[in-house]
Amino acid sequence: MTAPQPGAPRTLPAAFIDAMNARFGARFTLSEAVRAHHGHDESHFPDALPDAVVFVHSTEETAAVVHCCRAFAVPIIAFGTGSSLEGHILPVRGGISVDFSEMNKVLDIRVADLDVVVQPGVTRKQLNAELHGTGLFFPIDPGADASLGGMAATRASGTNAVRYGTMRENVLGLTAVMADGSVIHTGGRARKSSAGYDLTRLLIGSEGTLGLITELAVRLHPLPEAVSAAVCAFPDVVSAVNTVIQTIQLGIPVARIELVDDLTVKALNRYSKTSLREAPMLFFEFHGTPASVEEQARTVQDVAGEYGGLDFEWAHRPEDRSRLWAARHDVYFASINLRPGCRGLTTDVCVPISRLADCVGATRADIDASGLIAPIVGHVGDGNFHTVILVDPHDEAEIARAEALNRRIVERALDMGGTCTGEHGIGFGKQGFMLREHGAPAIEVMRQIKRALDPDDLLNPGKILPPG
Incomplete structure (x- = not known):
């Protein structure tokens, strides 16, 4: 759009x-x-x-x-x-x-209750550094070292979401300044409540259009006793995705499953100085006891073998795992580096896991037909994948082709019962898909909420809701 x-x-x-x-x-x-x-x-x-x-x-x-x-x-x-x-x-x-970047204090680490109170400018890396020695960590990892306030505002998730959930599941409560200048406190320290409307969930994902988040209480999780990571190459993207589908359907509690296609691997080898086989790959991580991690890994390796998986490379040492995931987190900038001077138009669809192989395969065909450069990556363990469509920001015709490709990808995902955005949010980039995804009655309810809480339309106007 x-x-x-x-x-x-x-x-x-x-x-x-x-x-x-x-x-x-x-x-x-x-x-x-x-x-x-x-x-x-x-x-x-x-x-x-x-x-x-x-x-x-x-x-x-x-x-x-x-x-x-x-x-x-x-x-x-x-x-x-x-x-x-x-x-x-x-x-x-x-x-x-x-x-909010200077509101960056970790206010209260409550180890016994597995939660922490932070200001919105605290970043995920900063929080985990301050949790060192507690035996706990904050798992939401969108790749970028984003602020927790921004992550809550966009309902972010990332590589660990398949096991630990998204910001929606990990924010216990928050403080927010509303459009009239009043201050509200939502949620509480109890792990569940049936008291009234869920204002916490209303504000999470509202992208600054309903209130300004100034404090958050978020869940923490115990550091796993054992962690193992691996990469595996596949003959094609569909084989990799079918491995993911069977892994999830078998109930294997894998912590991360990340897909990168062959073009992305090529970009990573150039940018991150890795030497991975330039073929579609899955990045895995397993958390648990030493015995459970070994069992999970062996089962997944067997599943991958059924779909032509090659070159399972294990990373047991922390430094090897860090190297592996640092490369995965470099994907966006590595992709941009494939075409210097370009900008990335990112897609962000999420579909039911049973439709993932069909959706990714059809997307690959669309990209090939478009003539555009567009690596595919994804947090495929929960059905979410992205393309990074590389465009010349000064070429209007090319941008139009990229937007047409994005529309095809989103419309297919919606036809499959999916969503136009699994984690990046709407902003104004995806406003055009809101009516199709939610329907006119639901959009009108959203407009009524916006008018009730921000009647003068001063909070991040022009975002989320389509004009009308």
Whole structure:
């Protein structure tokens, strides 16, 4: 979907600028360089600069920003690390970017209860570093070192989701500033509750359109006693995916199953200096006791052998596993490096596991027919896979071809009972598919919620809901 074009640059009211300067001093800025950083993400969409940027340090400061913006009708866009892929943080109607990166404290690690309270600017790597020595870890791993506030706002998941779930399952509660400047606390420390509407789940995945998340309580998990990782090559992508399907259907509690096609492996070998066989591959990881890990691994190896799996390479040492997963996390930038100067249009469909081989195989055929360069990767253990369609950001005709390819991939996934986005969110990149996926009555309910909570449409306007 083509990005909506921002209007002419706004002129912020002088009284608004004076009020923000008085409250935040140097942490409120009109600097073009700072604005440019906050008007750029990892999507293929054109940059769109906010009118100003403010760096907040607390819930109270965030509420003060909202009150001031509401008084002067200035749109508000939350900013974490800028790693979004669907234009979430681009201020398409102008406004102020609220940067949470300096709200980056781990507030309370509660080892006995297996949870932790963090500010939204804490990144997943930072959190796991601070958990060192506790015997616990935070498993949600979208690849990028994203902030937890951004991960909650987009309902992120990643490589471990097949075993540990997504942000939806791992956020126990949160604090949020609403569009009227009020502060709410949702959820609690109990592991379950039947008390009232689930406001936590309402805000998770809302992409900053319903409230600004300023604190989160998230689940932690025990570090497994034993971990083993492996890679295995296959004669074709469909054989690899069929291995995944049978692994899941057998109930093997594998922690990660990641697919990379032959083009992706070629890109990784160039970018990450690996020497993997340039064929479709699965990356596996197994967690548990030494005996259970060995049993899982042997069973999966047998399954892979039935589908032509080759060159099982085991990585038992932590440094070998780190090398393996570092290469997997390099996929996006390795893919971009296949065509210097390009941008990546990423697809993000998820389908029922029984339809995964059909969907991936048909997608491969579509890519071949399009003439575009588009590696395939995916968290295939839960039916989620991506293509990174490489486009010249200055070639409108090529972008149109890439968007047509994306539409075919999404429409096929929807026909199979899937979704247009398994983890990246909607932003404005996937607004055009919302009506098809949810239907008009459900979209109208979403609009009613938005109008009720943000009647002036100041929180990240122009995102998620299709125009109408």
